[in-house]
Amino acid sequence: MTAPTAPTASPRRAHPAGPRPASAGGPTLPRAVAAEWTRLTSLRSSWWAAALTVAVSAVLTYLSAQASSVDPGFDPLGSLTSGLLLAQVPPLVLGVLVGTGEYSTGTFRTTFVAEPRRWPVLVGQTAATAAFALLTAALAVGAAVLALLPSARARGLALDLGRDGTPQVLVGMTLLLAGMALLGLALGALVRRPVPALTAAVLVVLVLPVALVLAADLSGDPLAAPAGVSSAQAAVNTVVTFLPTGAASLLTGEGAVEGAPDLGAVGGGLVLAAWVLVPLALAAVRLRTRDVVSRGGDEPPD
Helix, strand or coil: CCCCCCCCCCCCCCCCCCCCCHHHCCCCHHHHHHHHHHHHHCCHHHHHHHHHHHHHHHHHHHHHHHHHCCCCCCCHHHHCCCCHHHHCHHHHHHHHHHHHHHHHHCCHHHHHHHCCCCHHHHHHHHHHHHHHHHHHHHHHHHHHHHHHHHHHHHCCCCCCCCCCCHHHHHHHHHHHHHHHHHHHHHHHHHHCCHHHHHHHHHHHHHHHHHHHHHHHHHHCCCCCCCCCCCHHHHHHHHHHHCCHHHHHHHHCCCCCCCCCCCCHHHHHHHHHHHHHHHHHHHHHHHHHHCCCCCCCCCCCCC
């Protein structure tokens, strides 16, 4: 007679784990934006750029208003945009540093392994830079307005920010400073190297307009009597209108130069947007079509 055996449990069939939902900690677009915002605000260079933008805007506006206050027909708001030429440089540099930061440090490999789709990283950088630049631009414009008060009070004048055209100028100044940061980001993300990207940004924004105007002036006869705008000058003015500098003039209410099409403030905004979106789109295409992870070495691919 055999002893009874204990019943054995039937083996359980293992069920394969399903795909991990994005809410469980996977990479998502909001997380990419939050990560880029944290990265941007944790850098000292970001805060230095913001401080320089505000300081340059305030100081240059104050000096221009003080110098103009002795004129009989002094209008304090006439000096409102006098600090923009140099105040746009720190946001431009900041954008370049953000766009090239991943490639300069070599962390792009780790970043793109964590986010294989890659495009959320660029979108996160764009959103974080835009938000930071808008906050900086608002502070810079506010500082420029405050810088007008001493000269206005010395002449017994009041600042009427609600008069015709002034709200457009304030909004245009804010959009211009933010747009310069995004232009720097787009060029940096496309070129991927700080020095060439910064050189290209400075050439397009500051050097090229001046060089074109000087070339047009030198091509004419300085002894000839002025007889309207020459064809060469009109062509140069048209080209300058479609540069970021021309967009800045239209955005801030300065109007079109003689011989160039008057695109208005909306047209100026579209021109600046095109200068941001075209290199940004090219950077996105390059990001998707070029291998930036599997290569060795410390330098980004050419």
